[in-house]
Amino acid sequence: MFNNKVSIIIPTYNRAHLIGETLDSVLAQIYTNWECIIVDDGSIDDTEEIIASYIKKDMRFQYYHRPIDRQKGANACRNIGYELSNGEYIKWFDSDDIMHPDFLAKQVQALEQNKDLDFCASFSKKFIKTIDDLNEDFYPEITFDKNAIYNFIIGKLYFLTPSSLWRKRILEDIELFDETLYNAHETDFNFKRLIEGGKFCYLEEVLFYVRRGHQSIDKESINDPLCLQSQFDYFQKVYQFLNSSNEVLEDAKINKLKKYVIYREVNFYYEIRNLSCFKESINNFKLILKDIANVNLRFLEILRLFFGIIVILFFKKGYWLIHLKKFDIRR
Missing domain, CATH: 3.90.550.10 (Spore Coat Polysaccharide Biosynthesis Protein SpsA; Chain A)
Incomplete structure (x- = not known):
């Protein structure tokens, strides 16, 4: 017992x-x-x-x-x-x-x-x-x-x-x-x-x-920039783990996951930028740049992402540039 x-x-x-x-x-x-x-x-x-x-x-x-x-x-x-x-x-x-x-x-x-x-x-x-x-x-x-x-x-x-x-x-x-x-x-x-x-x-x-069907104690609104920022911050933690030397995952899986995490980050970045001021988006911009520099991407992919996050930062447009669906490995 x-x-x-x-x-x-x-x-x-x-x-x-x-x-x-x-x-x-x-x-x-x-x-x-x-x-x-x-x-x-x-x-x-x-x-x-x-x-x-x-x-x-x-x-x-x-x-x-x-x-x-x-x-x-x-x-x-x-x-x-x-x-x-x-x-x-x-x-x-x-x-x-x-x-x-x-x-x-x-x-x-x-x-x-x-x-x-x-x-x-x-x-x-x-x-x-x-x-x-x-x-x-x-x-x-x-x-x-x-x-x-x-x-x-x-x-x-x-x-x-x-x-x-x-x-x-x-x-x-x-x-x-x-x-x-x-x-x-x-x-x-x-x-x-x-x-x-x-x-x-x-x-x-x-x-x-x-x-389900009522407001929760936890804030979950998809239109709340603080909620979106929390999800961005979570994926930053995931990327830091993937970027550290570890023996838990194979190198091929790590690279796939890094691309997937960048895919999720840039999508949250776009949503946050459309709900926040320029100054509040600068830090996310810098973090994504750093992540892009630490993953094995083709030159055209780097170029597309780089120009995409710049256009989003200054004009709140350019979603098509950062939406690299092939990086989404959920399916």
């Missing part, structure tokens, strides 16, 4: 109308050795009163406010929850999603029976109002460890934040969620764990349900 404690960490913001369903699904877990740490990002609705009623029923629930000296946002709340946790396992969850009753039990069992694994993920489904209207599946195309970094960078392998159960020991003394990011935080966090050598398994079962 497995009995290691699981720390469930839930950031929340103005979820009084939804968080009760989430906490009910936590209470319904057949695995009972858990603590649930809820970190409020500054709610102005009845969130505190709702959670107080759950704490009154079950002392395994804990409620904290984000300190005013910490960055606002879900990432800081996730990190704060981790700092307060006492479990051997960590489960970050969202305040509007719902757990299957077997969620924790099956993931704890997988990790207890496979001591070499660092985390365990699972499939999920999307719903709008109730889990009776489940529709879209969240199943990554790739679910195994082989070539994990390569498949993760191109999006064939992914992990939703609530999906994974983590051994706490592998998370100690490392950067967790980047509190400066407005978007791509989930991808950034999991990328860091993979390049650190994190080993995982994917349970090919739907064990939680993801709510």
Whole structure:
């Protein structure tokens, strides 16, 4: 019988109308050795009163406010929850999603029976109002460890934040969620764990349900320059990894991935430039120039990209110049 404690960490913001369903699904877990740490990002609705009623029923629930000296946002709340946790396992969850009753039990069992694994993920489904209207599946195309970094960078392998159960020991003394990011935080966090050598398994079962159709605590607007900049910054981190000497990937794959990353960067650069002033785009321009200089490209490709990013910088035009579709290796 497995009995290691699981720390469930839930950031929340103005979820009084939804968080009760989430906490009910936590209470319904057949695995009972858990603590649930809820970190409020500054709610102005009845969130505190709702959670107080759950704490009154079950002392395994804990409620904290984000300190005013910490960055606002879900990432800081996730990190704060981790700092307060006492479990051997960590489960970050969202305040509007719902757990299957077997969620924790099956993931704890997988990790207890496979001591070499660092985390365990699972499939999920999307719903709008109730889990009776489940529709879209969240199943990554790739679910195994082989070539994990390569498949993760191109999006064939992914992990939703609530999906994974983590051994706490592998998370100690490392950067967790980047509190400066407005978007791509989930991808950034999991990328860091993979390049650190994190080993995982994917349970090919739907064990939680993801709510969609409302504004999230995480900013995800495609028209928000801060969100777009966060995605650009994530791909900069990927490029820095690819440009460093490493024995994880073959040279041929590294060059393919560098071209793909540049393809993604210049597309975000174009979108950001059209939403931002000239001065704010200069740094991105310089970073792309540096990346282009460190990848094996044909002369005409270099010329096209170089003139493209200049035209975009000065005139907010020239998308066709930087849109090198052949660099997109996702298909």
